[in-house]
Amino acid sequence: MSQINTNAGIAKILVAPSVILLALWMIVPLAMTIYFSTLNFNLMIPGGRDFIGFENYYWFFTDPSFIAGILNTLILVGSVLIITVGLGTLIAVLVDNPFPGRGLVRVLLISPFFIMPTVNALIWKNLLMHPVSGLFAWLFRQVGLEPIDWFTDLPMTSIVIIVSWQWLPFAILILMTAMQSMDQEQLEAARMDGAGPLSTFWHITLPHLSRPLVVVIMIETIFLLSIFAEIFTTTSGGPGNQTTNLAYLIYTQALLQFDVGMASAGGIIAVILANIVAVFLIRAVGKSLAEQ
């Protein structure tokens, strides 16, 4: 009995550092953000740090750039999700078939996920999408089309393309792995019964992938809500505020305009937005934990 008690005690001590550090990391800065968000606090204006209640939130919500920021965030997250999850599922199913060089194909498919965001953004912006010397411009001219000035004329589309290029491999990697645990006998049985590829996909593959798909959507959403470096290195949120998402808007408020109060209010709004998604993710992961 005392052995069990000592073990439990030691176990607590071993877990403590992780718990304490994460609690500090969550609570201290978040409490500060909440506090700052109620102040009239600008680093460029010395002195005054008056308590102004919810005024920052009021200004944030009535500022047209905030509405644009929310909309841009939703468009970015939504478009990238549709592209990566849709194509990711199709590609994962495709490469689940045996064919020569499958190992190498998988390596090529997942590679962009390991490219750092700033490299990703600059390679696309310069080498591929540059309106005069980019490869796309040359290809367009080859087929007799006018080259597109991507980041000026289609800024959000361009951001969606480069972010999707990074996250499509993530979806492929997860779904490809999930495909491997498919019940081969069940597939064989379905085939014996004369089920076509479409109906096996619909009735066996898709249900098998439902949990991994949920996980992919949730995890991508968490990361996509905070996309920053790709915008920072390509459009700087422009032209105008066409590619300013919530993360970039808060950055400009905080580190370019030094408006701590406003930026903090924006930060809290971002936290609330992410939490709505998080509730679903934690439920999905908790379910898989219970089944172990």
Added chain:
Amino acid sequence: MDMHRAKIVKNVSVTIAAWLIALLIFFPIFWMVLTSLKTELNAFSTPPSLFFVPTLENYLVVFERSDYLKFFWNSVVISFGSSILGMLIAVPGAYAMAFYPTERTKGLLLWMLSTKMLPPVGVLVPIYLLFRDTNLLDSKIGLIIIFTLINLPIIVWMVYTYFREVPKDILEAVRMDGAHVWGEIRHVLLPISLGGLSSTFLLSLILSWNEAFWSLNLTTSSAAPLTALIASYSSPEGLFWAKLSAASTLAVAPILIFGWISQKQLVRGLTFGAVK
């Protein structure tokens, strides 16, 4: 006979489609490496040159002029530092939760996962001010602390799922033989889970190496890692595509290779054990 032919047609089309898609997705990386071997003039010539005399000049220039090694070293110190620190903090916790679970363990794990949902912009302002007041801005220590904290939940989770897979009876058998807990860990647990621990370490390295939000916001020059160096190439003056490509190729190569090696194990960490 028709079945046979249909099968061949299917195999051939699967092969062609899969290779075509793979080459298309990989193309930007290939194009970056190719551009890094061109002269600056060649790099933005139209039509794009496919056949040229490759040169390593850009790599030399990148090394000499941009103080590349300093940034590379910063990336190495920050990502290894935070990954080692993260493992030291997380492994004992994961051990306790996997082998001495209580009724609170599951809730604790989910709470740790929930800290990962905190968007970085939500705490950018206070962290920036705290760092400014404690002289941690533009310091390697500062980034090591941040990266350790943001990767800690992933490390705990991943190690936890690996420990959970160690057969309980093996550990019990050793205990019957009278082995001390420490001996049990050193001679049985660590050898069994070494593969899992090293892939966890690799995932932490990859995530830290590629992290760009905090490294762009908290560093300026002396502690700036490669992500920030590459971002500095975005300034519009002059088109140094070949040099940009050379610097980028060097920056992504080590992590790309790590990723290839550990692709299967990464899935578990990236999905918090929900997909294996």
